[in-house]
Amino acid sequence: xxxxxxxxxxxxTPEERxxxxxxxxxxxxxxxxxxxxxxxxxxxxxLPNKSFHERDPWYQWDQPDMRHNWGEPMHWDFDMYIRNRxxxxxxxxxxxxxxxxxxxxxxxxxxxxGLGEIFPAYRPVGPKQYPFxxxxxxxxxxxxxxxxxxxxxxx
Amino acid sequence: MRRGEGRxxxxxxxxxLSGSGRLRGAGxxxxxxxxxxxxxxxYRSNRFxxxxxxLDPDTYDASLEKRAADAERLAIRARLKRQYQLQLNxxxxxxxxxxxxxxxxxxARTQNVYPTFRPTPKTSFLGALFAIGPLVFWIVAFKADxxxxxxxxxxxxxxxPFSVF
Numbered sequence: 242x243x244x245x246x247x248x249x250x251x252x253x254t255p256e257e258r259x260x261x262x263x264x265x266x267x268x269x270x271x272x273x274x275x276x277x278x279x280x281x282x283x284x285x286x287x288l289p290n291k292s293f294h295e296r297d298p299w300y301q302w303d304q305p306d307m308r309h310n311w312g313e314p315m316h317w318d319f320d321m322y323i324r325n326r327x328x329x330x331x332x333x334x335x336x337x338x339x340x341x342x343x344x345x346x347x348x349x350x351x352x353x354x355g356l357g358e359i360f361p362a363y364r365p366v367g368p369k370q371y372p373f374x375x376x377x378x379x380x381x382x383x384x385x386x387x388x389x390x391x392x393x394x395x396x
Numbered sequence: 397m398r399r400g401e402g403r404x405x406x407x408x409x410x411x412x413l414s415g416s417g418r419l420r421g422a423g424x425x426x427x428x429x430x431x432x433x434x435x436x437x438x439y440r441s442n443r444f445x446x447x448x449x450x451l452d453p454d455t456y457d458a459s460l461e462k463r464a465a466d467a468e469r470l471a472i473r474a475r476l477k478r479q480y481q482l483q484l485n486x487x488x489x490x491x492x493x494x495x496x497x498x499x500x501x502x503x504a505r506t507q508n509v510y511p512t513f514r515p516t517p518k519t520s521f522l523g524a525l526f527a528i529g530p531l532v533f534w535i536v537a538f539k540a541d542x543x544x545x546x547x548x549x550x551x552x553x554x555x556x557p558f559s560v561f
Contacts, residue, residue, distance in 0.1 A: 242496060248504040250512050265500070266476060268468050279514030285504045291446055303480055310473065311480035311493070315501040331448040335439045 251277040252284050261286075265314045275317075286314055292322035292329040 245264070251274060252258045261284045262272035275282035296308040303311045307323060321327050332339065370393040373379070377388035436451040449455050483493045513519070548554035 242499055246496060246500070248500055248508045266472055266497070268465065268472070270465065271469070279512075279516045279519050281509035281513040283504060283508045283512035285508075295446060303477065310476060311495055312476035312497050313473070315497050317501075317505070319501060329445050332445050336442040336444060337440055 248283050248285050250283055257284075266312050267314055282317070285317060288314060288316045290316070290318070290322075290329065292327050293324050294328045294330045 249261070252261045258272060258274075259269050261274070262269045265272065265286050267286060271286075273287045274284050275287045293308045296302075298308070300308075302308050309315070316322055322329070374388040374391045378384060382388055436447065436453075439447065439451055441447045446452075480493070483490065545554060
């Protein structure tokens with residue numbers, strides 16, 4: 242493809258903007274480049290951040306799996322907004338409500354786990370008792386000597 | 397804002413249940429604060445998801461300018477579709493029908509970034525933060541951890557975790 246059909250630098254004059262809009266197959270009023278902050282966007286159009294979940298599933302797209310038409314300007318983050326990835330379709334429950342409920346649940350669980358670590362509660366336990374005079378032979382005791390008798394009970 | 401109102405309602409409700417006529421009047425007058433929020437105010441548009449179409453005022457905008465703009469967009473779309481369908485249904489179709497939008501997208505994201513990049517205070521700061529920051533951070537973290545372990549080993553206080561002895 243020729244150089245003038247490829248993306249270029251940020252458009253400065255209205256003529257450059259009109260030419261860029263025509264190049265990207267957009268209306269001049271719709272065309273809005275990314276702000277010229279030196280980030281490397283150039284004259285690429287800034288399209289609304291909507292994922293492909295929101296596009297009409299019943300329209301005859303040229304590429305039905307991507308819900309995208311041939312020649313239509315693609316979003317900068319096109320590969321993020323495909324239907325396997327980020328979904329920006331409106332949620333039935335408002336976002337702030339979901340966030341509030343999630344934070345309440347998470348903080349409650351974390352606080353309870355923290356309290357359980359600070360104040361552990363379990364059945365009473367005692368030190369472990371070993372048989373055979375506290376495993377005298379297994380711990381390397383002399384088999385010829387009599388071991389001291391160890392009783393773990395009191396009657 | 398919404399949360400405060402909710403809690404106020406709850407407290408007033410409890411007061412109503414517990415009882416006397418004097419408290420009931422006081423609770424209601426403190427609560428009454430104008431009409432309830434509209435659905436779009438209650439939904440509170442955010443930057444992660446879009447507004448539902450029913451709450452978006454653009455859906456109900458039937459002005460002539462909007463319809464003219466929609467007609468222009470439809471004309472562009474129809475022209476592009478015609479170009480594509482002509483190539484697709486050609487008796488001798490080309491091997492690949494290349495999509496200029498796709499080519500432009502790939503070019504913009506790869507080869508057009510360096511020519512259009514410009515060092516500004518913001519880009520320099522972000523570049524330092526994301527490129528040099530993690531490197532320096534991990535260097536310092538690993539070095540400090542190793543020095544601490546070496547000191548413990550020299551003092552003889554370090555217990556080998558997977559020792560076979």
